[in-house]
Amino acid sequence: MVHSNLSALDRLLSQKLRKTMGEAPIRIVVGGTEGKSGSAGKPVATVVIPDRRTLAGLVLNREVTFGEAYSQGRIRIEGDLVKMLEALLRPTRSAADRSWYGKLMSRWLEWVQANTLKGSANNIHRHYDLTAEFYRLWLDSRLVYTCAYFPDESTPLERAQVAKMDYVCRKVQLRPGDSVVEAGCGWGALALHIAKRYGARVRAFNISREQIRLARERAKQEGLTSRVEFIEDDYRNISGRYDVFLSVGMLEHVGRENYEDLGRVIHRTIGDAGRGLLHFIGRNWPHEFSPWIRKRIFPGAYAPALTEAVRIFEPWDFSVVDVENLRWHYAKTLEHWLARFERATKRVTEMYGAEFVRAWRLYLAGSLASFRVGALQLFQVVFAGPNYRQIPWTRAHLYQEESRPAAAEKWTHVTF
Amino acid sequence: MVHSNLSALDRLLSQKLRKTMGEAPIRIVVGGTEGKSGSAGKPVATVVIPDRRTLAGLVLNREVTFGEAYSQGRIRIEGDLVKMLEALLRPTRSAADRSWYGKLMSRWLEWVQANTLKGSANNIHRHYDLTAEFYRLWLDSRLVYTCAYFPDESTPLERAQVAKMDYVCRKVQLRPGDSVVEAGCGWGALALHIAKRYGARVRAFNISREQIRLARERAKQEGLTSRVEFIEDDYRNISGRYDVFLSVGMLEHVGRENYEDLGRVIHRTIGDAGRGLLHFIGRNWPHEFSPWIRKRIFPGAYAPALTEAVRIFEPWDFSVVDVENLRWHYAKTLEHWLARFERATKRVTEMYGAEFVRAWRLYLAGSLASFRVGALQLFQVVFAGPNYRQIPWTRAHLYQEESRPAAAEKWTHVTF
Numbered sequence: 001m002v003h004s005n006l007s008a009l010d011r012l013l014s015q016k017l018r019k020t021m022g023e024a025p026i027r028i029v030v031g032g033t034e035g036k037s038g039s040a041g042k043p044v045a046t047v048v049i050p051d052r053r054t055l056a057g058l059v060l061n062r063e064v065t066f067g068e069a070y071s072q073g074r075i076r077i078e079g080d081l082v083k084m085l086e087a088l089l090r091p092t093r094s095a096a097d098r099s100w101y102g103k104l105m106s107r108w109l110e111w112v113q114a115n116t117l118k119g120s121a122n123n124i125h126r127h128y129d130l131t132a133e134f135y136r137l138w139l140d141s142r143l144v145y146t147c148a149y150f151p152d153e154s155t156p157l158e159r160a161q162v163a164k165m166d167y168v169c170r171k172v173q174l175r176p177g178d179s180v181v182e183a184g185c186g187w188g189a190l191a192l193h194i195a196k197r198y199g200a201r202v203r204a205f206n207i208s209r210e211q212i213r214l215a216r217e218r219a220k221q222e223g224l225t226s227r228v229e230f231i232e233d234d235y236r237n238i239s240g241r242y243d244v245f246l247s248v249g250m251l252e253h254v255g256r257e258n259y260e261d262l263g264r265v266i267h268r269t270i271g272d273a274g275r276g277l278l279h280f281i282g283r284n285w286p287h288e289f290s291p292w293i294r295k296r297i298f299p300g301a302y303a304p305a306l307t308e309a310v311r312i313f314e315p316w317d318f319s320v321v322d323v324e325n326l327r328w329h330y331a332k333t334l335e336h337w338l339a340r341f342e343r344a345t346k347r348v349t350e351m352y353g354a355e356f357v358r359a360w361r362l363y364l365a366g367s368l369a370s371f372r373v374g375a376l377q378l379f380q381v382v383f384a385g386p387n388y389r390q391i392p393w394t395r396a397h398l399y400q401e402e403s404r405p406a407a408a409e410k411w412t413h414v415t416f
Numbered sequence: 417m418v419h420s421n422l423s424a425l426d427r428l429l430s431q432k433l434r435k436t437m438g439e440a441p442i443r444i445v446v447g448g449t450e451g452k453s454g455s456a457g458k459p460v461a462t463v464v465i466p467d468r469r470t471l472a473g474l475v476l477n478r479e480v481t482f483g484e485a486y487s488q489g490r491i492r493i494e495g496d497l498v499k500m501l502e503a504l505l506r507p508t509r510s511a512a513d514r515s516w517y518g519k520l521m522s523r524w525l526e527w528v529q530a531n532t533l534k535g536s537a538n539n540i541h542r543h544y545d546l547t548a549e550f551y552r553l554w555l556d557s558r559l560v561y562t563c564a565y566f567p568d569e570s571t572p573l574e575r576a577q578v579a580k581m582d583y584v585c586r587k588v589q590l591r592p593g594d595s596v597v598e599a600g601c602g603w604g605a606l607a608l609h610i611a612k613r614y615g616a617r618v619r620a621f622n623i624s625r626e627q628i629r630l631a632r633e634r635a636k637q638e639g640l641t642s643r644v645e646f647i648e649d650d651y652r653n654i655s656g657r658y659d660v661f662l663s664v665g666m667l668e669h670v671g672r673e674n675y676e677d678l679g680r681v682i683h684r685t686i687g688d689a690g691r692g693l694l695h696f697i698g699r700n701w702p703h704e705f706s707p708w709i710r711k712r713i714f715p716g717a718y719a720p721a722l723t724e725a726v727r728i729f730e731p732w733d734f735s736v737v738d739v740e741n742l743r744w745h746y747a748k749t750l751e752h753w754l755a756r757f758e759r760a761t762k763r764v765t766e767m768y769g770a771e772f773v774r775a776w777r778l779y780l781a782g783s784l785a786s787f788r789v790g791a792l793q794l795f796q797v798v799f800a801g802p803n804y805r806q807i808p809w810t811r812a813h814l815y816q817e818e819s820r821p822a823a824a825e826k827w828t829h830v831t832f
Contacts (some may be wrong), residue, residue, distance in 0.1 A: 150810075323739035393568060
């Protein structure tokens, strides 16, 4: 506790805010005057709140008010933004209880951002149809916008994204001649990699027009159009039969009200003899996604608990074969992205303005903090139908150098 | 369809029975007369049903009647028992629907075999307090009565059980000086192995008096009493604080009504900074355990779906780190056990009689068939509290020779 010169109302509000923050070692300054400080020693950062209105907003609806005011430059952070967010986002079951206003807002977001066919198209458009030029500024050269896999911590991002794609392919034992369907394909990196390195045929679905356009261009440039097809459509409209179902970083956009449908789609496309992999941001227990992230960054997003995701498979007698939590790999991926983003802020400001830069900084820093403290997890779930008979005897093959993709180059020229 | 000389009633019953069997290629002979045969070509076995009473019993309550009549020698099987059971046990969601009589029986078993403190003690006594002499006839020399881990299919059972214990230890990154609590320790093989090879201290709980007695003897013989303590008590009464919680093959005996309690016990014993592993027989979706197995072999048993088991961790913000499905390893383990059991039937008959031998043959063969067709799964779930900070960067260390236990021999003489 430090000395406070605030008015009685400001003091009350600042106490209430403090209460929602637990023991976080963060200094709060309201309108130039110091409010209550964290009880846990040396603060990692100071939050400068400009006025009573913002302070009251934080009490009523902490995450959204903070996100908006930070983006608009009204709230300033002095010190380490990521460390501050780590202190705030450290999960406790009680932290998941929001104020009545926060709950109301959350329900409202769920309603206006519902993942109907049309709703999903809008939700995806808002995030992924920003120009590829923007994403090129801070993603790897292949534009892989999901958690990378770092064989060791010092692996460069570029190689870690290729390692991730190979890891996914090894996990589903991709073989030449396999047919693969990918639900949510981004700018097509994984589909192209599979067609090129594993000699498999891929049909990849995505409702982001910009991403599909670029993916198709790449397929043409790389001479892969006979083996990879990019389809601008919703996962619910996937048709055809395949050996393998892959979805990397799409489940977060499906919405739990549609998980049953997704299970039906998976079974319809790979039947009882197929196998597949879901790669998604998850939680340790079921609770809603950050309302500010949903409002400004990822409309309609929901990160499921592992139990919720695994339930997708239950009606179809699919077996869960392997689950891996790659939470620390996403933290590392985000370290790379955030550092690259910070180096590109001048250009991003020219493109979208300073408010956009601050909002995206907060999103990237908040995601990094969330993976570090365990508020978010990253799960890869391998599953197989009851009639898939080639589950490998152990998982050792995932970690053997000789099974790595270089050896698969010979498949590049297989034709179908 | 084959020609049938049965009476009208027998024909009706035999048709009804046939319907519960789906397409299973099994020949049915009732009282010397051939009933309806499977429609799927060459039968893998013939079931000889002695009389109408047994036939009616099979229609009313298939599993229990079959189990009882087979054990008593009234039903005979001509052909391959395991293959026949595979055909019968292949899971379909509809197969989980039982007759009204079967459902009633199942509820009744749940009630009389409830896993209260006293109920569990009775349930465990009935199975595990058979003499160790009996289990020695067909288990490995260390008496490990859970799924082994076969680095390759031809690994002998003896080595595969040691490999499993080391695999479990590597999965929780056991280090010298760690304190470990084991819930359900059998005859103590894992606890002794940990104390001897990993230089950790272990307290192991079990409510089977016979198993605890033998485990204590072994600890004395091996001079490990300073590092391993065997306690005859229920997992619900575990006290003390530990770094690691292990449970290999006990969850099946907990009963899902006690999962919340188990979660509380785990959190109480390892707190937020601990880690652990649950190893258990599971299912692809939630449904009850075989009523005959519950009646005769494992009173009170329940094999949870992965979703049910993972829910144990949700109230405590534990993260699931790794899930592996070792179903084929349990099938292989059971091949060994069944073969050893068959070689020992003369001695077992002397000990417990012919009916016991047939019942245990059916149990072992039925388990083998269930793992082969996917009616049962074997999950190893690694979990960690929010403050456990040493999750390894990748799982590669699980598959590196140098991390194997021989290297840990040097810890054998560490004292505490």
